[in-house]
Amino acid sequence: MRRALTALVLLAAVGGGVAWWLTAPDPIPESELAGLTGDATRGQAVFAAAGCASCHLAPEDESAGPPVLAGGQRFVTQFGTFVAPNISPSPQGVGNWTDAQLINAIARGVSPEGQHYYPAFPWTAYNKADLQDLADLVAHLRTLPPSEAESLPHEVPFPFNIRRSLGGWKLLFENRDFVLQADLTPEQERGRYLVEALGHCGECHTPRNPLGGLRTDAWLSGAPDPAGDGQNPNITPAGLQWSEGEIVAMLQSGFTPEFDVVGGEMAEVVRNTSQLSDADRQAIAAYLKAVPPIESPAPEPGTGDSTAEE
Template sequence: MALTLIHASVGVAQTPSGTPNRDDPVQYGAYVFRAGGCFECHTDTKGKGQPLAGGRGLPTPFGTFYSPNITPDPETGIGRWSEADFVRAMRQGLSPAGENYFPSFPYTAFAKISDADMRALWAYLRAQPPVKQQNKPHDVPFPFNLRMAVWGWKFLYFDGKPMIADAAKSAAWNRGAYLVNALGHCSECHTQRNPLGGLKSDMMFAGSTDGAEGKSVPNITPHPATGIGRWSEKDIADFLGSGMTPEGDFTGGLMGDVIEQSTKYLTAEDRLAMATYLKSLPPIDHRPRKPQ
């Protein structure tokens, strides 16, 4: 089976109707920004915070992590970062000073973002208005607050490898795999974690009882009883665009934020590509529920 780097083949959207011109890095970066779900994580919407100024809390079994300011403010944001600093943060999970970021920042997925998309995202972030707002310190107890310990976590759970396109699959499948696994980082929420916080590889996308914000996250494998196996590809694509399920219900919570700030901005082609990939996953019989 011939394999090629996904960075070269599907890391950049094709040019369907509605997709920004990739020749304009800021405009195309806005599209990458939406696909990456950056707004909903780095904006304290509940506290009516400024866009991308950080401060949104992410409760986890290890404590509450707060997203940082990613506006180009030179004092409190990333205004003094170079593009190389940004790429290192995204690809290696390291600050400009060489300190580990906690894996609440999903660099395990973002490491797979293509070079072209990474450059465009950087250009977009640099073009945003700076907001002076200090980062809120994480509320994480010992020993989970030790950044040095993250080296051990990275050794166990982080390979930092680029995505590889599967030549035996369609262009839509490969595009969907990239959007789901790299930019969308869907497995970070939809996969149960082990006691050390690593994703359980045999339960990928099968839902989690300890997901983001401390809530259960549903199974999105195509299992007919406990997952989304009864949904068609069109059902999934429509859900990502509107938040409405095939039964006529509307999603809320963090997934509602993801749709409102991210996936509804994607082209119909990209949402359908994500659906194509999700429908191809191995079905896993798992209904995540919080213990009573």
């Protein structure tokens, strides 16, 4: 019996050590970041494509001028409520972070302290972004107005508040490859980069499994809003039957072919896509028409059951 107990203790210790190693943060190697110099002017376009202001502006902030990324917006999900942090270039924000720390936060979901970030922050999409683009984005962030607002803690219950467990989530669900692997034109490839990486469109328009992983088999086919406020629409050709020109026009003006105006979170998206070049909006449209048509799937148990249209 003593030998059996000793063996069980040793086995548990070994298993715990392996689990600890497997769930460790995986930052970008320093060699890949060496020599990167960001360009703030180029970074402004990356900032718009990535939609940073949509989440990190303070609630109800509609002031003109350069955005103040003070944070504070709340995002309600089945796992808890996540609060966007201050990412302005102040000591309360990210002003004291190095460029490498910022890039690792954006692309790998790793904090300067070596903790995992929740995938409510879409590093799961930004992990496909070009490192030069991220360096340019960081350079632009440093030009924006600082805010002294303190970042508020997330309201996440046990067991989801165990940060280390996110390492296991990453092992199961993080995907650093593009979803659409078809033979694409250069324009469609640019659109894929804007949609799947910088624009992180799949985060809202793709259904999730009960643990919050994206169901890439139903890519962009629509998903319940995490807060339970209706349904984010299907934007594959099975659901979005607009022409490329109509998609481009909506991304620039917010007007749909039905002479309606997009609202809610999509209005925030249009504020960003309207700042892109004509070529980039056209590339997004070309990609969306190249995505395989998928009928909107029924929600999986535990992922929400709202079916109201956006």
